Amino acid sequence: MGSVDASETTVTGWAARDATGHLSPYTYTLRKTGPEDVVLKVKYCGICHTDIHQVKNDLGASKYPMVPGHEVVGEVVEVGPEVSKFRAGDVVGVGVIVGCCRDCRPCKANVEQYCNKKIWSYNDVYTDGKPTQGGFASAMVVDQKFVVKIPAGLAPEQAAPLLCAGVTVYSPLKHFGLMTPGLRGGILGLGGVGHMGVKVAKSMGHHVTVISSSNKKRAEAMDDLGADAYLVSSDADQMAAAADSLDYIIDTVPAKHPLEPYLALLKMDGKLVLMGVIAEPLSFVSPMVMLGRKTITGSFIGSMDETEEVLQFCVDKGLTSQIEVVKMDYVNQAFERLERNDVRYRFVVDVGGSNIEDAACTCS
Numbered sequence: 001m002g003s004v005d006a007s008e009t010t011v012t013g014w015a016a017r018d019a020t021g022h023l024s025p026y027t028y029t030l031r032k033t034g035p036e037d038v039v040l041k042v043k044y045c046g047i048c049h050t051d052i053h054q055v056k057n058d059l060g061a062s063k064y065p066m067v068p069g070h071e072v073v074g075e076v077v078e079v080g081p082e083v084s085k086f087r088a089g090d091v092v093g094v095g096v097i098v099g100c101c102r103d104c105r106p107c108k109a110n111v112e113q114y115c116n117k118k119i120w121s122y123n124d125v126y127t128d129g130k131p132t133q134g135g136f137a138s139a140m141v142v143d144q145k146f147v148v149k150i151p152a153g154l155a156p157e158q159a160a161p162l163l164c165a166g167v168t169v170y171s172p173l174k175h176f177g178l179m180t181p182g183l184r185g186g187i188l189g190l191g192g193v194g195h196m197g198v199k200v201a202k203s204m205g206h207h208v209t210v211i212s213s214s215n216k217k218r219a220e221a222m223d224d225l226g227a228d229a230y231l232v233s234s235d236a237d238q239m240a241a242a243a244d245s246l247d248y249i250i251d252t253v254p255a256k257h258p259l260e261p262y263l264a265l266l267k268m269d270g271k272l273v274l275m276g277v278i279a280e281p282l283s284f285v286s287p288m289v290m291l292g293r294k295t296i297t298g299s300f301i302g303s304m305d306e307t308e309e310v311l312q313f314c315v316d317k318g319l320t321s322q323i324e325v326v327k328m329d330y331v332n333q334a335f336e337r338l339e340r341n342d343v344r345y346r347f348v349v350d351v352g353g354s355n356i357e358d359a360a361c362t363c364s
């Protein structure tokens, strides 16, 4: 952390200034630590495809300067007087949301990610009127409700992708009653979220089929991740042979794509769970869902309870994420490589081990 005055702490983050999405050092202040706030020194932060959508203004609502990053693991350095769950030295995580109204139906049901007044960890405005800024920064201050403890047995860099990618696949499997061993699941798009999908679903005892845009990841999917089958979505013969075979598909594709080829893979009552953030209409003809009583649904990250659950699930099952750890000055190259589908399977930035104030990056 940087200089401290009586009330606010100055920090450095790496921010996008416009929709080019290029990140560079940016100095701003954290709010004064409130009674329920936890101040954390960031150690690691994963790069999610949503960070690309946000810095590049794919959804048309981006505000700059924007420090992205919502798979944040850090060490507690200060807590407010009413914080009971955490103390200095704890290793903790922060994900996609840092606030909610606490009064609406989703909040009362502990699914605060569906609160219409939720506050995003970046590209949003906090209750004090300050912009929220994410985890590619030296420190964050976060309400204790939105902080989770990283359990012993999980390395901090390993935990980072679980705070978005991990809980994003765990939550719909739990919510839609898809944790039963023996189910046949499909993971469409083998990236950061998808690879956690394979690992989590396999640990639940499912038969897992990866559905990918190319053959490039076949050996890795089967040998390293433990998938049971692999389909290339453009191979009509493979797709036809797999028709009517899956109980669910977790669709992580981050761009417009047809749904009908995947609906055809589902059995009667099968579920297509949309995960990708796509700002264009998707289409299908109604018989594709009527004939088979199929469901097209979606799911958004997971609750704070589910975030704690998935962390413990990974400890209990011995699950790790497959990551490439990079320094902060590589972040722009990492974003570019993620955008061109060139990472196995999640970048995690070693924020704590980087000279975060150094603007000299190795990017072209």
Ligand SMILES: NC(=O)C1=CN([C@@H]2O[C@H](COP(=O)(O)OP(=O)(O)OC[C@H]3O[C@@H](n4cnc5c(N)ncnc54)[C@H](OP(=O)(O)O)[C@@H]3O)[C@@H](O)[C@H]2O)C=CC1
Binding pocket: 047, 048, 049, 050, 051, 053, 164, 165, 168, 188, 189, 190, 191, 192, 193, 194, 211, 212, 213, 214, 217, 252, 253, 254, 255, 257, 274, 275, 276, 277, 278, 299, 300, 301, 302, 338, 341, 345
């Ligand atoms: N709903 C939610 O709560 C969450 C949503 N997301 C969203 O999910 C999506 C995936 O995120 P993430 O896993 O981080 O992204 P990644 O880029 O890591 O993975 C996406 C995968 O989809 C496939 N893919 C990429 N582009 C295309 C394309 N144009 N057409 C077909 N397939 C493609 C690739 O897999 P392959 O090589 O196998 O084809 C790629 O690895 C993003 O839109 C992200 O914003 C992320 C987290 C939470």
Ligand SMILES: O=C/C=C/c1ccc(O)c(O)c1
Binding pocket: 048, 050, 051, 059, 096, 164, 277, 300, 301
């Ligand atoms: O990566 C986590 C966030 C996902 C997300 C899902 C839906 C949406 O509209 C977003 O802006 C982000």
Ligand SMILES: [Zn+2]
Binding pocket: 048, 049, 050, 051, 070, 096, 164, 165
């Ligand atoms: Zn994410």
Ligand SMILES: [Zn+2]
Binding pocket: 100, 101, 102, 103, 104, 105, 106, 107, 108, 115, 116, 117, 118
């Ligand atoms: Zn609410």
